[in-house]
Amino acid sequence: MESGPKLLHPWQGEPVDYRCVAMRFSREPGAADLGIALPDRIARAAPRRRAEWLAGRRCASEALRLLTGHGACLGMAPDRSPLWPGGTLGSISHSGDVAVAIAARADSCLGIGLDIERVMDGQGASEVAPEALTPRERRHLANDPFSVTLAFSAKESLFKALYPLLRRPMSFQLSELIAWGDQGTARLRLVEELSPQFPAGREIEARFARLGDLLLTRVLVTA
Structure with a gap:
């Protein structure tokens, strides 16, 4: 079962403004990509890896939308790190059938993981x-x-x-x-x-x- 990205508030009194989002996703082959374009190396990957990647990007897009008002599908750098839009930075992770992402404004901190x-x-x-x-x-x-x-x-x-x-x-x-x-x-x-x-x-x-x-x-x- 998939559920859409949901806003998390795991901590109080944080020093910078950011948005943290999580979702539960399906690892089954053929999971809907919701129009997200897959890089070649992800398109060729096993269904499990594709599902993780897509869920992480969906979380990142929603975190950006909640932070800036504009969602975006993150590209992938040659070193496989996500490419965040100018003026923002963030991080993506997943474990089992749960994906999470966090997005912050680049002028608020040097890095976030x-x-x-x-x-x-x-x-x-x-x-x-x-x-x-x-x-x-x-x-x-x-x-x-x-x-x-x-x-x-x-x-x-x-x-x-x-x-x-x-x-x-x-x-x-x-x-x-x-x-x-x-x-x-x-x-x-x-x-x-x-x-x-x-x-x-x-x-x-x-x-x-x-x-x-x-x-x-x-x-x-x-x-």
């Missing part, structure tokens, strides 16, 4: 921890599947927020989760220098929210 993940069980966390966690994180988090999920997702959001600024790959080992609280706030710390603007030791706030068995994270990079 969003990620959604199914909360891991013990086995999943033990498989992900060696790749996703730094040695310090493994000592403190590896026995708690929720914390592993939070660290993994927050780092994904951080990469999405920073990639348009740095245009360089980022491994999970370049940042670590150092704090999180019951109010849905967390902090990441850069382990290595990424640029003069993002030196080792810089801390960046993340937000998180539980949506059933899913975990949504958001990283906002300000000046």
